[in-house]
Amino acid sequence: MKKSFVFAAGIIALTGLALTLSSSQVTAQKKGKSRPLTTAQLMSGLVKPQLVAIQGHAGGEKTPEGEDGWKSLTTSIALLNESSYTMMEDDRCPDKIWADACQILRKATASGLQAAAKKDAAGVRESIAGITASCKACHTEFKYKKK
Template identity: 55%
Template sequence: MTRRSVSILAITVLLAAGFLASGGLNAQKKGKTRPLTSSQVMAGLVKPEFLKLKAGLEKSPQDDDAWKALATSAALLNESSYILMADERCPDKPWEEGSMILRKASLNLLTQIEKKDAAGALEAFAMVQQSCKTCHAEHKYKKK
């Protein structure tokens, strides 16, 4: 290799690394035009509603208000699956799969909650948990 082709190679590698560090990751961290980051979707919507469902289902809902609150959380989680797929946020297949499991599982969960079926709801909730794992296996960034 000549000196010249070595430096061209070096520049190409640097450009590729720069692309991966900026454009490559931005697609997952944020959508294309709206400001809401994926981290904010998780911290402000997905995590709190997920935790409310977990706590509420583990002790078995006692009255109509408790069921109503669980229905709200399940519907919001379902909505988050649309946010995750909107605005060109989705970068690849695992992301899409995780979002689709979240969508189906939360809808199923909502159906069980509307029937006030505590055992069925717990089962459906396990599938919701599966959606987090499916996407996070590829896409969970460490906080800096």
């Protein structure tokens, strides 16, 4: 009887701790510590439009059109690469899952930039797969589960 009471009290204490930890994670995911940009603004204003632009140039069977197409594609990949740093700054990153997703994004965009420099459309398409894998890696944990 006494043992199970201690056990139950332990469970309650642990649940409380878990709730405290996860609520501080939610704060970290929504915004950084001191800068005004929210994660939602970062996503809707920078990250998503650049992915849409990249897919417009090189998604599916597409190949960027002319010098302007390649230049604009390269700009979008570089901005997405930069966003992988912004996502890590200002104490926005709550844990390793977040940090790993940013690494995936950084690596995929770096290889996309190398492919774009060689006007290698197939290489860019491969990097798009890595880029979307990074969105998924983070969203599965933070956008859907804990919101």
